[in-house]
Amino acid sequence: MHSVPIWDPYQYLRHAGHRTRPFLDLLARVGELPDQGKPARIADVGCGPGNVTALLAERWPAAHITGFDLSPEMLALADKEQAGTTAGGGWMDFRPADAAHWRPDEPYDLIISNAALQWVPNHPESFSDWIDGLTPGGTLAFQVPGNFTSPSHALLGELCEAPQWRARLSGHGRRYVHILEPAEYLMRLADLGCETDVWETTYLQLLTGEDPVLDWVKGTALRPVLTELADDPAAEAEFLAQYRDLLRKAYPPGPHGTVFPFRRVFAIARKAA
Numbered sequence: 196m197h198s199v200p201i202w203d204p205y206q207y208l209r210h211a212g213h214r215t216r217p218f219l220d221l222l223a224r225v226g227e228l229p230d231q232g233k234p235a236r237i238a239d240v241g242c243g244p245g246n247v248t249a250l251l252a253e254r255w256p257a258a259h260i261t262g263f264d265l266s267p268e269m270l271a272l273a274d275k276e277q278a279g280t281t282a283g284g285g286w287m288d289f290r291p292a293d294a295a296h297w298r299p300d301e302p303y304d305l306i307i308s309n310a311a312l313q314w315v316p317n318h319p320e321s322f323s324d325w326i327d328g329l330t331p332g333g334t335l336a337f338q339v340p341g342n343f344t345s346p347s348h349a350l351l352g353e354l355c356e357a358p359q360w361r362a363r364l365s366g367h368g369r370r371y372v373h374i375l376e377p378a379e380y381l382m383r384l385a386d387l388g389c390e391t392d393v394w395e396t397t398y399l400q401l402l403t404g405e406d407p408v409l410d411w412v413k414g415t416a417l418r419p420v421l422t423e424l425a426d427d428p429a430a431e432a433e434f435l436a437q438y439r440d441l442l443r444k445a446y447p448p449g450p451h452g453t454v455f456p457f458r459r460v461f462a463i464a465r466k467a468a
């Protein structure tokens with residue numbers, strides 16, 4: 196079993212609009228950062244291709260922002276497209292890190308993570324260190340998908356356990372289910388003395404094109420399967436055809452496109468000033 200899925204930033208970015216919306220909704224609830232008399236210091240954990248990291252530079256133009264990610268493919272694109280001086284005179288850079296072990300190496304005003312912590316087992320156990328690493332009045336903010344019981348994921352999990360596939364793919368449909376329920380996030384963050392703001396939203400994403408749900412999951416939940424079958428194109432094609440047929444039944448196209456409901460969980464914790 197490959198321990199780390201190989202990411203394809205270009206496939207991921209094919210649905211950039213729908214994927215960016217929750218980040219903007221998260222950002223809208225992040226208040227002012229502490230005024231330290233110097234540019235804000237921001238960490239984006241699991242930054243991916245850096246396109247949402249760049250939105251942080253729009254909100255805090257002078258900030259020094261560092262994106263951390265485990266995927267060399269994602270970091271390469273982020274570095275190429277986003278690194279360097281920002282339009283507002285700030286600075287953006289990108290560094291390899293495993294979020295499971297990442298700890299703030301200097302005080303941060305904001306630690307933010309969008310659609311990444313679901314890949315990180317035990318991430319709530321890092322909260323205490325991350326909040327310790329915030330400046331007084333600083334913020335931890337994250338968003339994780341909460342759709343692991345939806346047909347797209349349930350069908351993927353079942354197919355990986357089918358007799359034809361389980362020897363190679365057992366567990367690959369569920370390797371990323373590490374999220375807590377919103378109430379548990381709230382409790383853990385409040386227990387750490389933070390002011391909290393936790394909520395969930397189900398977006399009714401209207402996708403277009405042929406097999407759009409398959410195209411969506413190819414950028415995320417299917418990465419472990421695609422990584423495992425990468426050296427066997429015939430098996431990959433067969434798996435994709437079987438999964439596509441299941442998705443077509445679960446998400447039939449309607450008159451306006453294919454509705455793909457997507458639940459997401461948001462949490463903001465502000466450290467006492």
Ligand SMILES: C[S@@+](CC[C@H](N)C(=O)[O-])C[C@H]1O[C@@H](n2cnc3c(N)ncnc32)[C@H](O)[C@@H]1O
Pocket residue numbers: 202214218240241242243244245247263264265266269292293294295308309310311314315415
């Ligand atoms: C769905 S993408 C989100 C990217 C970006 N935050 C965004 O909102 O567009 C998930 C990202 O999490 C990263 N990731 C997965 N496991 C990780 C880990 N243990 N440590 C750091 N990054 C990780 C992946 O490499 C990928 O870039």
